[in-house]
Amino acid sequence: MLFELKKTFPDYYRYYGRRIAKRLSPSINDIFIKNYKNFSLDREILENLNGDQNQSLNLNSKFKKNIIEIGFGDGKHLFELAQANKDIHFIGCEVFINGLGKVLKKIVDNNLTNISLCGLNCLYLLENIKDSSIDKIFIINPDPWEKKRHFKRRLINKEFIALMYKKIKNGGKVIITTDSSSYFLSILETIKNEEIDFEDSIQKILDKGDKLYDISKYQKKGIEKGRKIHLVELKKI
Numbered sequence: 001m002l003f004e005l006k007k008t009f010p011d012y013y014r015y016y017g018r019r020i021a022k023r024l025s026p027s028i029n030d031i032f033i034k035n036y037k038n039f040s041l042d043r044e045i046l047e048n049l050n051g052d053q054n055q056s057l058n059l060n061s062k063f064k065k066n067i068i069e070i071g072f073g074d075g076k077h078l079f080e081l082a083q084a085n086k087d088i089h090f091i092g093c094e095v096f097i098n099g100l101g102k103v104l105k106k107i108v109d110n111n112l113t114n115i116s117l118c119g120l121n122c123l124y125l126l127e128n129i130k131d132s133s134i135d136k137i138f139i140i141n142p143d144p145w146e147k148k149r150h151f152k153r154r155l156i157n158k159e160f161i162a163l164m165y166k167k168i169k170n171g172g173k174v175i176i177t178t179d180s181s182s183y184f185l186s187i188l189e190t191i192k193n194e195e196i197d198f199e200d201s202i203q204k205i206l207d208k209g210d211k212l213y214d215i216s217k218y219q220k221k222g223i224e225k226g227r228k229i230h231l232v233e234l235k236k237i
């Protein structure tokens with residue numbers, strides 16, 4: 001299903017960066033074919049976007065909370081959270097197909113029923129979600145795009161923060177970590193803007209004892225290179 005949708009709607013899967021790092025193994029390929037449709041929101045979002053409906057994604061109402069992770073990479077953080085919190089619905093969004101495959105395999109192997117996946121550019125996922133319906137959004141070490149000429153490719157900018165604000169419930173949070181000091185500073189600059197509505201924010205450098213320290217492959221790489229892991233937490237009051 002994923003492969004057909006990508007062929008039919010390539011624009012919605014597009015973003016800056018790699019999409020396939022290496023060939024999918026036959027077993028992951030098989031898992032995609034058999035199971036992606038059972039966990040994926042892609043078809044519903046694409047049908048909504050190409051029809052006349054908006055914000056009509058059906059979130060499973062049997063769960064007490066909805067948490068999104070954007071750009072989950074190999075899915076370690078997403079999977080561990082979902083396994084530890086079976087009463088919460090997790091929506092993982094990742095355009096990197098090998099990462100989607102890895103987490104899909106773990107979901108199937110462990111019979112998890114509280115994760116949905118989205119392989120589209122996360123803008124389309126967020127746009128299709130009802131306003132004020134999400135409890136938390138995690139973005140763990142987004143692509144840093146360190147070169148000045150690439151800053152415009154960064155996911156987190158004024159418009160994106162405003163979009164997340166709309167989708168978060170009152171009392172909900174956006175949690176971002178990054179090992180890029182320049183990205184961190186640009187996020188702080190952005191949230192100072194008067195048009196940004198988040199009223200409460202926490203910024204800190206994470207340390208060994210912190211829950212969100214050393215929780216993903218990219219964070220680990222940053223730590224090994226001696227970089228600080230910055231946290232920005234935005235709360236909608």
Ligand SMILES: C[S@@+](CC[C@H](N)C(=O)[O-])C[C@H]1O[C@@H](n2cnc3c(N)ncnc32)[C@H](O)[C@@H]1O
Pocket residue numbers: 015016017018070071072073074093094095096099120121122123139140141142143144155216217218219
């Ligand atoms: C630097 S990696 C971090 C991966 C993981 N969070 C970690 O910390 O190991 C950023 C990830 O975000 C994904 N990504 C970038 N732009 C995206 C978008 N617009 N929608 C969904 N995923 C995106 C990339 O494919 C990549 O896997």
